[in-house]
Amino acid sequence: MPSFFYVQHCSSTVTVYPIFNHVFFCYSGTIPNIKQISLLRQFLKMNVDRILDGKMVSTTQELRESAKKKQMFALATELDILHREGALCDVFVTVDDKRFGAHKIILAALSDVFRAMFMGGLKEASQSEITLQDDVDLSAEGFEILLEFAYSANLNLSMDNVFEVLACACHLSIKVAIDSCIIFINQAFQNGELSFDDYLKIASMAGNYALDDLKKVADHHIASNFGEVSQTEDFLEHMTAHNLGLFLMREDLAVSGEVQVLKAVVSWLHHKPSSRLHHAAALVKKVRLGLISAQDLDDLMDSKILSIPQCKSVFDQLIKHIALNSPVCGQLVNKHPEFFTARVSTKSLLALGGQTTTGFARFFNQDKQEWLQMPRFPGLPFDGVSYHRLISVIGKLFLVGGVFTEYRKSCTQKYFYVYDLVANKWTRLPPMKVARRHVAVVHLNGYIYAIGGQDDKDAWVQSAERYDLRRGEWETVAPIPVDMSGIHPSAVAYHERIFVTSQNEDQSGQHLYSLDPITNTWKSCDSVTTGKPGQLVYLDSSLYLVTYKTETSKLGRKEPWDYCPIVNEIITRDESQGFSYVIDQLHTHNQSHVPESELRPFRIGKRVYLMVNGKCLDSRIDVKDGQVYDVNLNSWSKLIKQTEGASITLFTFDAHRFKKSDMS
Structure with a gap:
């Protein structure tokens, strides 16, 4: 009209x-x-x-702008056609032995580096063949994408190529492409699509090219996940002593305890001892050593580290200080108060909701071995929640499903909430398509998956759905096949797939199956016979299924144990690149040496782990091969108190911020 x-x-x-x-x-x-x-x-x-x-709007101006846009589009289209046909190319660029035809005028308009080559009096101005060489930054794939961008204005970025494109764009000084890559990476951070290795790669690249804003984002995520990042191969191989020292001094370094920081330093030193041990004194002194027990200090600071005089001196002073039992006073505290100052961030177990009267939110204080209330942590806008699931994704908490109580009436809901730590508030997000409690929840590549569970009619459902963190919408995922559906599902992300285990309806065994998100298809894996519900655990880059059986105790007890743990390792086998996943039981350690408890402990290698509310916890207790394990776990029994119906997850926050003493 x-x-x-x-x-x-x-x-x-x-x-x-x-x-x-x-x-x-x-x-x-x-x-x-x-x-x-x-x-x-x-x-x-x-x-x-x-x-x-x-x-x-000026009619004349509108016509000019319209003509300008049409001409620009037509010009880009024709240039793209000429480039694809190889017509009128006056220069050929070789990158990684791959040769690309192009036009000097287009390259000069695209890149400051090419502009200097062709217009700055350099020898390349008269050459028709140019070879770009840089073993670190340049790749044929990255250059090809940028060349296509120069002619078509389409920058085809993906998680598989964005780092190569960014490195190439920085090397060639293509600002528009650099900005686009940074926006893409920042969005990937927000959507949780990056791995811990990616954090290190981004931080390194950002430092090399002075991309300050991007480096701040990457460093923040490394600090927020330092415990996990420090266990990656990239950390051990590529982290520099200078950068590690900078991280050790950060107040927001989020760890469950300072012993985790010392472990990271020791692992890094031992990875290349011949070239790194001379950094030991400087790095060890940046650890809050006064917060570490004498036993952990003795275990971690081995003979190689103590052979360095400065380390031996600090170690002796710490042991003496601990022996004198003077935690907040004494010569060492006066000389090195930084050893005894807790970091601002705390990475701890956070429990929300459940059948308890002790408050909506509480965290587990590992020093006191007890749950502490968090009065200032905001509750949800209804009376209660239980049998829900929590998942932490890039600094935010997502609460999925569960039984909600409103006006003294309880029912299973579709609710989906997110907690923002900065704003300290919950926000209601679009609800799930199906009401669920006891649902299996996992995050992979920017999606939060909700799989199985019980609906509002108490039936165990086969349906699955996922929430797109970018679009803010739920979408249906292929349902779990009928012959593989079960109860009490457990899920983890592994090898770019979603693995789910659930118990048979007759409680005779555990199904294991995987979902390929790309093809949206389920694949049946092996199953095991067990009479108890099992849990999937991802530890040390390996996938395990922990089940339980009744067995005679090796500790001299007369009655049999009902929950003797069995650790089953999920083995990946490449069958013509089709991949199959089989379960091999770990026979190397006799699990009946692990005492029965409501915590359901299990053992992998020399370490005992605990399963609490579907979460795997490190007991920090090591045992020797062949040793009958008789260590008392009573101090850990507090973990299961006040957790009935609650959901527990690891989360990074400032515990002091939520204390009652901080309330105005």
């Missing part, structure tokens, strides 16, 4: 229709006289613009 506006004078109303460069008039009422027409002409002369969609 044409745009128009009204001009009213006396008893006449003129509707003006501007169409292209002409103006048409329609009159209503009395036909205007000569004077009125003269006034109308003056009006039109003064108001040369016309109204279009409620805005005044």
Whole structure:
């Protein structure tokens, strides 16, 4: 419909229709006289613009802009065609032994580096063959994507190529592409699509090219996940002593305890001892050593580290300080108060909701071995929640499903909430398609998956769905096959797939199956016979299924144990690149040496782990091969108190911020 506006004078109303460069008039009422027409002409002369969609836009300017856009589009299209046909190319660029035809004028317009080559009096100005060499930054794939961008204005970024494109764009000084890559990476951070190795890669690249904002983001995520990042191969191989020292001094280094920081330092030193041990004194002194027990200090600071005089001196002073039992006073505290200062961030177990009267939120204090309430942590806008699931994704908590109580009436819900630590508030997000409790929840590549569970009619469901963190919408995923559905599902992300285990309806065994998110298809893996519910655990880059059986105790107890743990390792086998996943039981350690408890402990290697509310916890207790394990776990029994119906997850926060003493 044409745009128009009204001009009213006396008893006449003129509707003006501007169409292209002409103006048409329609009159209503009395036909205007000569004077009125003269006034109308003056009006039109003064108001040369016309109204279009409620805005005044110059017709002449609009035509110019339209012609400009059409010409630019046509030019880009023709240049792209010429490039694809290899027509009129006056330069060939070789990267990684791959040869690309191009036009110097296009490359000069794209890149400051090429502009300097062709216009700065360099030898390349007269050459038709150019070889770009840089073993670190340049790749044929990255250059090809940037070359396509130069001709078509399409920058085809993905998680598989964004780092190569960014490195190449930085090397060639292509600002538009650099900015686009940074925006893409920042979005990937927000969506949780990056691995811990990616954090290190981004931080290194950002430092090399002075991309300060990107480096701040990457460093923040490394600090927020330092315990996990420090266990990666990239950390051990590529982290520099200088950068490690900077991280050790950060107040927001989020770890469950300072012993985790010392372990990271020791592992890094021992990875290349010949070239790194001389950094030991400087790095060890940046650890908050006064917060570490004498036993852990003795275990971790081995003979190689203690062979360095400065380390031996600090170690002796710490042991003496601990022996004197003077945690907040003494010569060492006065000399090195930084050893005894807790970091601002705390990575701890956070429990929300459940059948308890001790408060909506509480965290497990590992020093006191007890749950502490968090009065300032915001509750949800209803009376109670239980049998839900929590998942932490890039600094935010997501609460999925569960039984919610409103107005003293409880029922299974579709609710989906997110907690923002900065704003300290919950926000209600679009609900799931199916109401679920006891649902298996896992995050992979920017999606939160909700699989199985019980619906509002108490039936175990086969359906699955996922929430797209970018679009903010739930979408249906292929349902679990009928012959593989079960109860009490458990899920983990592993090898770019979602692995799910659940118990048979008759409770005779555990199904194991995997979902390929790309093809949206389920694959049946092995199953095991067990009478107890099992849990999937991802530890040290390996996938395990922990099940339980009844067995005679090796600790001299007369009655058999009902929950003797069995650790089953999920083995990946490449069958013509089709991959199969089989379960091999770990026979190397006799699990009946692990005492029975409600915590359901299990053992992998020399370490005992605990399963609490579907979460795997490190007991920090090591045992020797062949040793009958008789260590008392009573101190850990507090972990299961006040957790009935609650959901527990690891989360990074400032515990002091939520204490009652901080309340105004």
